[in-house]
Structure formats: structure tokens, C-alpha cells
Amino acid sequence: MGNQRQKKSKNNVIIIEYNIYAEKEAGILGKQNQKNVKNKESKRESLLVTKESLCATFATFSFLAILISCTGPYIFGDLGLSMFSFFAGIFGYLTYPLLLGMIYLSVTGLLGKRLVKNRRAATSIALGLVCIALIVHTALTFSWLEGENYLAA
Secondary structure (H helix, E strand, O other): OOEEEEEEOOOOOEEEEEEOOHHHHHHHHHHHHHHHHHHHHHHHHHOOOOHHHHHHHHHHHHHHHHHHHHHOHHHHOHHHHHHHHHHHHHHHHHHHHHHHHHHHHHHHHHHOOOOOOOHHHHHHHHHHHHHHHHHHHHHHHHHHOOOOOOOOO
16 A cells, blocks of 8 residues: 555644655665765774774873873883973963863764753864963963063064
């Protein structure tokens, strides 16, 4: 049998329509959709770099960077000291919130969930706060060095 649809007319009379060809069309379209889904899945499986692998990599890097920043030379020796000096020189105390933010973004990307619905607004606010913190960091470092050609390099 074909598909049937019910319609209500203006006089509240139910009209039943039969479509004999609907099942055949649905079967053909269903097969095409299945082929498209299989092609997309095979393309996804063949990708070397996926969202999950990038998120896992960034989460690992962020965790190691925050571990190095917190411990300094005590665990990783001279490498840890140089990495801590690098992060502290560029970001100052902003290193810790930035690395925690990277861990948060990586884990939420890996899990596929997010807490912020409007990403554009949240990104703009976060970027603005980072820029303000970097300006304050540069100004304070400049005042601590008392103008010893800090910005000339």
C-alpha cells in the first residue's frame, strides 16, 4: 500500500490521500542517502588529523606547559627553567590562566560539549582581556626595569 496523508478541509472534513509512488521514491532516496553517509564516514575515517587528535594534542601540551610553569627547574631541570622563563617572559602571570584556558578548550573540544553558547562574544571578550593583560604586563615590566631599553629590542 502507499503512504496516506490526512488533511482537514475548511469544513472539518478529513480527507485521506494515498500516494502509491511515495514508497518507491523513499526507497530510492533512502539508498542514495545511505551511500552518501557511507562515503562521508569513509572520508572521516581516512583523515589523519581529526578534531579529536588535535584537541588531545593541545590538552597534553597545555598540561605539560602548566606543569613546567608550576614546578620550574625542579622536575625538568634546565629545560624546565628555560620553558618557565620563556612563558613568564612573554605572558607573565597571565601564563597560568592562558594555559588553563587552553586545557579547558581542548577538553571541551574533545568531549564535544561547550558551556558558552555564543562563541563569538566569548572569544571577543577573552581576546580583549588577554590584550589588556599583556599591555599591563608590558607597562609593569617597563616600570620595574626603569627604562633600561626594554622595548628597544
